[in-house]
Amino acid sequence: MGHATFIIEYEGLRVIIDPFIEGNPSCPISLDEVPKVDLVLATHSHPDHYSNVVDIVKRDGALFVGSYELATDVESKGGRAVGMNIGGTYRYKGLAITQVRADHSHEKGPATGFVLRHPEGSLYHAGDTGLFYDMVLIRKLYNPEVALLPIGSHFTMGVEEAVEAVDLLKPRYVIPMHYNTFDVIKADPHEFKRKAEERVPGASVIVLKPGEEWELKR
Numbered sequence: 001m002g003h004a005t006f007i008i009e010y011e012g013l014r015v016i017i018d019p020f021i022e023g024n025p026s027c028p029i030s031l032d033e034v035p036k037v038d039l040v041l042a043t044h045s046h047p048d049h050y051s052n053v054v055d056i057v058k059r060d061g062a063l064f065v066g067s068y069e070l071a072t073d074v075e076s077k078g079g080r081a082v083g084m085n086i087g088g089t090y091r092y093k094g095l096a097i098t099q100v101r102a103d104h105s106h107e108k109g110p111a112t113g114f115v116l117r118h119p120e121g122s123l124y125h126a127g128d129t130g131l132f133y134d135m136v137l138i139r140k141l142y143n144p145e146v147a148l149l150p151i152g153s154h155f156t157m158g159v160e161e162a163v164e165a166v167d168l169l170k171p172r173y174v175i176p177m178h179y180n181t182f183d184v185i186k187a188d189p190h191e192f193k194r195k196a197e198e199r200v201p202g203a204s205v206i207v208l209k210p211g212e213e214w215e216l217k218r
């Protein structure tokens, strides 16, 4: 849905990560058009990742999963929430949600990423982060097939760093995110695709337009 906002579907269940709908110049839909979700995840408290969390949790009676501090915030505003922290795994209807490290600033609760694992597929949403070598451990422990990586620079990794991240993670598919939403995070996803695929044979970069769908097939 543009920026770091993704809607993920598996076995009829729907998860939204980092919902930034209102005020997101790249998001093609309005808040009312967001389909009903079962789970709402947020990697950290910055408004471009967290601003529509409570709206969607309360509208859908969805369950929020995120850091303890953000879960407390969601509960204080009348939403259902599960608070967790980096290193831990929460299981929901066949989905294992592991909260992992991110190198980034934060206001309330830590800055994090998530790894989602299910027999149908596994995915890493890096959140906002710089490059860190422990991505090797994310690969070793969870081996995500799909990696969502920021490439916009300024607040996160840029293209060069994200290419290194692909080399550390060696996912089958990579979807770039967190670029071209605002002028300060301008990046060329096709330059990233060319460099990452050259660097890591076996990785395919999928450049999605906001609103575009992609299905993991094995």
Ligand code: NI
Binding pocket: 044, 046, 104, 128, 155
């Ligand atoms: Ni941030």
Ligand code: MN
Binding pocket: 046, 048, 049, 128, 155, 178
């Ligand atoms: Mn951000």
